[in-house]
Amino acid sequence: MAFYSATRHYLMHSTPDLFASAPATREPIADGAWLLRGFVLDRADQLLDTIQRVAAQAPFRHQVTPGGHTMSAAMSSCGTWGWVTDRHGYRYSARDPLTDQPWPAMPELLQQLAVSAAAAGGYEGFEPDACLINRYETGAKMGLHQDKDEDDMDAPIVSVSLGAPIRFLFGGLARTDKAAGWKLEHGDVVVWGGASRLFFHGVAPLGKRAEHPMTGAVRYNLTFRKVRL
Ligand code: MD3
Numbered sequence: 001m002a003f004y005s006a007t008r009h010y011l012m013h014s015t016p017d018l019f020a021s022a023p024a025t026r027e028p029i030a031d032g033a034w035l036l037r038g039f040v041l042d043r044a045d046q047l048l049d050t051i052q053r054v055a056a057q058a059p060f061r062h063q064v065t066p067g068g069h070t071m072s073a074a075m076s077s078c079g080t081w082g083w084v085t086d087r088h089g090y091r092y093s094a095r096d097p098l099t100d101q102p103w104p105a106m107p108e109l110l111q112q113l114a115v116s117a118a119a120a121g122g123y124e125g126f127e128p129d130a131c132l133i134n135r136y137e138t139g140a141k142m143g144l145h146q147d148k149d150e151d152d153m154d155a156p157i158v159s160v161s162l163g164a165p166i167r168f169l170f171g172g173l174a175r176t177d178k179a180a181g182w183k184l185e186h187g188d189v190v191v192w193g194g195a196s197r198l199f200f201h202g203v204a205p206l207g208k209r210a211e212h213p214m215t216g217a218v219r220y221n222l223t224f225r226k227v228r229l
């Protein structure tokens, strides 16, 4: 879908008619992590549509943590594995506990996007088997955590932001490492691999005035993972 032009630091799409909006750029933001600004801008419509289709099968829900707190971000999943939490703990499940059905298959568009974003970040051959969909409304946040329930730490994680902008925070391998803040906007993709794969990260509360014409005061985040080897 895209290739990396080292000289210009732009991600050039191979099809000229995809230049409807500004070309994507690639910035290193941590050891092994790349911010691909605008990487999915030309697909945002289709992606938002796809999210709604997944959510029609696996509705967004506010899950409960083992500590008994209800998460402020609503979640759904597609692909082989969905990320689940309840009073018993965090885990990946092949079935949606709400419907007792398998999660919706990962739509081709999502799969292809994740693979091409990973490749643009230098991670060839990514094989995501899970896509967690987070939905943030005003005030929703996600505290600092590590993503470490996956078996394959050599595979990167690809995250896609759509809708209202949010302040994203990440630190290092220790919870106490100083966190840096970045703004993630509609169309941005981040690829996390190498050392950054286990960095602590989270998002600040979605601001009162944060909105986007395509979603209103809502932000969606897709995270693609390889859960099982
Ligand atoms: C850094 N989601 O679902 S995406 C999550 O915006 C999660 O919804 C946030 O953290 C969100 O687990 C942040 C950016 C992100 C995702 C995975 C990472 C950053 C990461 C894995 C390792 C390091």
Ligand code: FE
Residues within 6 Å of the ligand: 145, 146, 147, 201
């Ligand atoms: Fe995370």
